[in-house]
Amino acid sequence: ETGVTQTPRHLVMGMTNKKSLKCEQHLGHNAMYWYKQSAKKPLELMFVYSLEERVENNSVPSRFSPECPNSSHLFLHLHTLQPEDSALYLCASSQTSPGANVLTFGAGSRLTVL
């Protein structure tokens, strides 16, 4: 496996379900991110982990709960979601450095909430 791998690629869940999205990076990067991508909207940064510590949480509802057990793995735990949470959830990683961090994205997990 190379790059950033996300599973599952597609997920359909009811509003009362609990599910998790998984992300794994094989690049030796020290920062990982969750983004939400909705149609015709800019990418929305949800969470940032740097050296396994959460450094950013952009007012995301508590029904989204991130977990970063080590520098290679990132999870997004989902519970009691709403239909408007249906979107493509992208994981990314980067190596923090002076200047802009270049993000490497996974292929995304397409979430549908019924």
Added chain:
Amino acid sequence: QKEVEQDPGPLSVPEGAIVSLNCTYSNSAFQYFMWYRQYSRKGPELLMYTYSSGNKEDGRFTAQVDKSSKYISLFIRDSQPSDSATYLCAMTFSASKIIFGSGTRLSIRP
């Protein structure tokens, strides 16, 4: 006013045409400017990265930054059907907070 404005398209051009994609922004503190390309059912991938004003060329792609006008462009020469994708502009002034445009969907007709 959005921090970054990008025309969502869709933009359809014939093969071989020169394509111009653009973004405007409001925050004069942005220093790093990027273009990401996203194919259908894939995540975005970095295409071009520039610092401050000026031009950067990579093969058929040229990125241009005009900080005085708060305007960035991506030019694609000799466009190919394989260039059909959504193009996202992105910019930042810090190491963590990257602001993305909403993306322009581009289709190259054979």
